[in-house]
Amino acid sequence: MSWSRFLSCSVLSAAMLAAQAQSGSPTGGSAAPATGAGTGATTGNGGNTSGGRSGSLGGRPTPDFPNQLPQPGTDSSETRPIFLSGKVRMDDGSAPPESVVIERLCTGRGNPVQEAYTDQKGNFSFQLGQRMGMMTDASSGGFGSMGAPEISGPNGRGGINERDLLGCELRASLPGYRSSVVSLAGRRSLDSPDVGIIILRRLADVSGFTTSATSLMAPKDAKKAMDKARAALKKNKLPDAQKELESAVNLHPKFAEAWYELGRVQSMQNQMDLARQSYVKSVEADEKYVRPYLGLAVLEAQQQKWGEVKQLTEKVIKLNRYDFPSAFLYGAIANYNLQQHEQAEKLCRAGLDIDQFHSLPKMSHLLGILLAEKQDFKGASEQLSAYLKMAPKAPDVETVKKQLADIDGKIAHVNP
Structure with a gap:
């Protein structure tokens, strides 16, 4: 039986990626758009998004990745x-x-x-x-940390x-x-x-970073424009933020963080070609600055270019495997669509080790599907149960419960 048929389908929007904030937060900090606009729809620092559009990824069903955020009390x-x-x-x-x-x-x-x-x-x-x-x-975000705002x-x-x-x-x-x-x-x-x-x-063997040294070399006026852009983003004034970021990179063409933020703002406004160009400019300005690689990865995911997504996430993991756990999930999804299931499983397991705060519950869901496909039903049951525990109010909870019930039924059949 193909367990992948249970997977809901989704194509990631550039906005979804841009709303993510996990480990490796910028020490300089930046302003967030109001809910509904984010690089998906970010809110302050919780990072968040509205979800992606439905569709088949590369001809293979792929897990949907909304943020699994339990709602706080309302009293x-x-x-x-x-x-x-x-x-x-x-x-x-x-x-x-x-x-x-x-x-x-x-x-x-x-x-x-x-x-x-x-x-x-x-x-x-x-x-x-x-x-x-x-x-x-x-850049730190992944499929599993998207959706409702913190x-x-x-x-x-x-x-x-x-x-x-x-x-x-x-x-x-x-x-x-x-x-x-x-x-x-x-x-x-x-x-x-x-x-x-x-x-x-x-940490050992970290050669890529969440901030860029080029920011220190930016002239005063470029830094001032960056600050104005952040203030505009707080108020969800995307055109104003874009104007200030364009000014910043004109004043300092090697301003890697400003290029990256410009790409985010452009992606929020569905200017995908411009966003891609800005991310590339960011990489060219500072190849050790990790965030734009994941910005590019989500754009390639939208185009179902899984080979490119695989290469970009491998680059991220090589530069800094600790501060970007979502790279493991992106990489796993890419390998899944490339039918390289063994590598997808390895990335899921490595990502779960790195994601010590369980901020990407979809990693467990995907691993559960991979294990079910290879008929490791006990392992699949453990992973799907973990997903339901970590994401009790996820939109696909009922679907995953059906998956789990089916898997547990097979386990019971084998061990009556």
């Missing part, structure tokens, strides 16, 4: 301010070499929420849910509901480093705000 009376403070230190005890982003990530809810920056000494203090308006990043509190208002912190952790984000985490489960508004010390440890 605003339960929302009370929760303050947190602490320190970020390197594993030798020193302060970080630069400002570090503090992120909140909740199991099965997709993208991390960027809550605050550290000061020059590595200290931080903030109220949960009062986000900085930093921009969610396109919400800062009930009804999208500031503040956080205590029960919304179940399965949530706090971490520091600095390219090339791995962070220890602090569990937020059970934390209440009257608890001591001090969460202690978050440790950053340098």
